[in-house]
Amino acid sequence: MIQFEDNPASAARNAQISFFLFAAGGAVGLLNLRGTLPFGDGFEMVALARNLANHGAYANPFLVLETGPTAANPPLYPLILALFMKVVRIPSFVLLAAALGNVLVNALTAAWLPRISWLFYGEVGPGIAASILWLMAVELMPSWDVGYTVAGLLFFCLFSAATVAEKRTILYGGLAGLLAGALFLLNPSSLLVFLPWIAYLLVFRKAPPKQTARYFCIVLAMVALVAFPWMLRNSQQLGKFVVRTNLGMTLYASNCDCAKASLVEEEKIGCYQSHHPNTSLQEAQTLRDLGEVAYDRQRILDTRAWIRANPGQFLSLSRARVLQFWFPRRVEHPFKIGIIWCITVLSIPGLALMAYRRERATVYVLLVLLIYPLMYYIIVSDVRYRYPVLWLSLLPAGYFLQRLAWLGHAKRDVKLSRKP
Numbered sequence: 461m462i463q464f465e466d467n468p469a470s471a472a473r474n475a476q477i478s479f480f481l482f483a484a485g486g487a488v489g490l491l492n493l494r495g496t497l498p499f500g501d502g503f504e505m506v507a508l509a510r511n512l513a514n515h516g517a518y519a520n521p522f523l524v525l526e527t528g529p530t531a532a533n534p535p536l537y538p539l540i541l542a543l544f545m546k547v548v549r550i551p552s553f554v555l556l557a558a559a560l561g562n563v564l565v566n567a568l569t570a571a572w573l574p575r576i577s578w579l580f581y582g583e584v585g586p587g588i589a590a591s592i593l594w595l596m597a598v599e600l601m602p603s604w605d606v607g608y609t610v611a612g613l614l615f616f617c618l619f620s621a622a623t624v625a626e627k628r629t630i631l632y633g634g635l636a637g638l639l640a641g642a643l644f645l646l647n648p649s650s651l652l653v654f655l656p657w658i659a660y661l662l663v664f665r666k667a668p669p670k671q672t673a674r675y676f677c678i679v680l681a682m683v684a685l686v687a688f689p690w691m692l693r694n695s696q697q698l699g700k701f702v703v704r705t706n707l708g709m710t711l712y713a714s715n716c717d718c719a720k721a722s723l724v725e726e727e728k729i730g731c732y733q734s735h736h737p738n739t740s741l742q743e744a745q746t747l748r749d750l751g752e753v754a755y756d757r758q759r760i761l762d763t764r765a766w767i768r769a770n771p772g773q774f775l776s777l778s779r780a781r782v783l784q785f786w787f788p789r790r791v792e793h794p795f796k797i798g799i800i801w802c803i804t805v806l807s808i809p810g811l812a813l814m815a816y817r818r819e820r821a822t823v824y825v826l827l828v829l830l831i832y833p834l835m836y837y838i839i840v841s842d843v844r845y846r847y848p849v850l851w852l853s854l855l856p857a858g859y860f861l862q863r864l865a866w867l868g869h870a871k872r873d874v875k876l877s878r879k880p
Contacts, residue, residue, distance in 0.1 A: 474584055478571040481591045485567030488595045493563070495600075499555045503603035504533050504738060509541030518693075522737050525744035529697040530752055532706040535690055536645040537605035558602035565611040566598050569851070572614040577855055579621050580821040589858030590851070597799040597850070599843070606847045609647040614851065616640055617657055624675050625667035633675040637682020644687055647848065648703050652832045660824040700753045708759030709737060709747075714839040715763050719773075721780035722789055723840040732840065774838075784841035785833050800846065803857045810856030813863060825852050 499506060504521040508530070511520045520526040521533060544557040570591045577587025601607060616639045623632035643650040658676050665672060687703065695701040718731035726732035733739040737747045737755075747755040767774045786804045790797045814822040829852055836845045 470578075474574060474578060477574050477584055477588065481574065481588070481595075482567045482571035485570035485591075485595055486563060488598075489563030489566055489600065492598075492600045493559055497555065497559055497600055498603045499558065500551075500603075502738065505538045505605070506541060506603055508533055508538035509545055512538055512542035513545040522744050522747075523739060524737075524741045525748065527737065527744055527748045527752070531690075531694045531698055531702060531704055532709070532752065534605070534645055534648055534704060536642060537608060540608070555602065559600055562600045562602050562607045565607040566594075566600070568611045569598075569607070569614055570595055572611070572618060573851065573854065573858075575618055576614055576851070577858065579617070580855060581819060581859065583862075585862040586855055586858035589861045590854035591858075593799060593803055593854055593857060594851070597796050597803065598847075599793060599796055601844055601847075604844055605646050606844050609643065609650055609848050610851060612639065612643045612646060613650055613653050613848065616643060616654055620657065620679070621661060621665065624661050624665050624672055629671055629675050630678060633678030634682055636675075637679040638686065640679055641683045641686025644683055644703075645690060649832065649835070650848065653828055653849065653852075656824055656827050656831075660821070664820050698753050699751065702753070705752045705756045708756035708763070709743075710839050711763040712736075712759035715766055715774060715777065717766075717770075719777055719840075721777055721841055722784055723842040724789060726840055778837050781839070781841045782833075782837050785836050785846060788841060788843040788846050790843050797843065800843070800850065803850065803853050806857035806860050807853040808856075810858070810860035813860055814856055819859075821855075825856065828852055 501507075502523050507523065508518060508521045511517060517529065518531070518535060518538070519529045521530050540561070541554075541558060544561070545554050548554050548557050573591040573594060574584040574587030577584050577590065580586070598607075616636065619639060620636045623636060626632050640654050643654060658679060662672050662676060667675075691701050691703060694703075694705075698705065713726075713732050713735040716731065716735055718726075718729060718734075720726045720729070720731065723732060735743065737743040750758065787801050788797060811822065811826065814825070828849060832849050833845075
């Protein structure tokens with residue numbers, strides 16, 4: 461039987477905590493439904509979902525022009541939205557279904573953070589604090605995969621940690637591999653989170669080394685197997701065995717003469733719109749004429765040429781984007797953005813304390829927070845890029861807050877003991 465905790469008493473207590481936080485997450489998510497949600501025309505994954513629902517093809521993601529088959533976006537979340545569209549059909553209800561899906565996965569994230577905390581620290585306190593901060597910071601983003609990616613990463617970590625020592629290695633390794641493969645097709649950048657987790661379990665999980673190695677060989681093989689049909693499709697329809705083809709267009713729209721550090725700033729002056737095929741007719745026509753793979757390759761070359769010609773501006777943009785990844789900017793939700801700033805600040809002493817106390821998860825957390833953001837330091841910043849690894853800042857922040865609370869209780873107890 462799979463257990464996330466070491467004994468039934470802990471499991472029962474932690475299940476109650478998770479249920480309460482799940483319910484709180486659902487309530488907070490329903491309250492967030494009152495605002496205006498990003499969805500509809502102009503969102504590439506929504507356009508892909510419509511084309512899938514109406515024509516059964518991953519094609520025409522851009523607003524201004526039909527450009528044909530695409531791999532500019534990963535396939536899984538558009539497929540989920542397409543299923544909503546096929547079942548619900550009424551546009552306003554499709555938005556409601558997509559938003560409720562976001563409410564569900566965000567609530568699951570709130571419920572699972574204490575369980576991840578149990579894996580990291582052997583206690584749920586930091587996870588409870590992390591969950592509360594998560595509910596204060598999270599936004600509903602039904603046009604993107606963000607909520608599903610975060611919840612999926614947490615569940616993969618929990619499932620793999622609980623099953624790596626199980627005897628049925630082929631079964632559990634295969635299931636974990638299916639989860640990892642789904643994450644890869646949901647957001648390929650998740651590879652930078654779950655591969656280090658595999659290495660972490662390989663080193664620190666108490667299981668026979670041969671069994672652990674066999675388990676994760678199966679996981680990696682399943683990831684490759686799950687991704688293969690999508691990449692083969694891209695080879696046949698686009699001419700290259702790739703997962704995505706959006707790197708060049710994103711770099712090109714992020715690094716040009718009119719570029720600003722953030723997406724919000726670029727959109728205010730129309731710079732992003734004039735350089736990206738989603739909103740620029742000229743760029744969309746060029747993409748259609750060249751083909752998506754050739755267009756992507758050309759825009760990478762153009763970006764390199766611009767960087768070589770403008771090294772000072774590129775460095776200035778990159779410095780600002782490094783800062784904005786950790787301290788994002790967003791006018792629409794200043795309170796939530798402020799909470800993310802607080803999480804980032806609190807995570808710094810939390811990580812230092814974890815390192816001082818030699819918590820095993822410290823190396824994993826630091827490694828992911830080091831490598832995951834690298835790509836986002838050279839493209840326009842946006843808060844949605846922060847969310848997939850926000851939980852790895854939330855847990856150190858919760859760890860620090862719990863230690864502060866313990867210190868406060870200890871000082872109070874000392875004062876009370878000194879009273880006559």
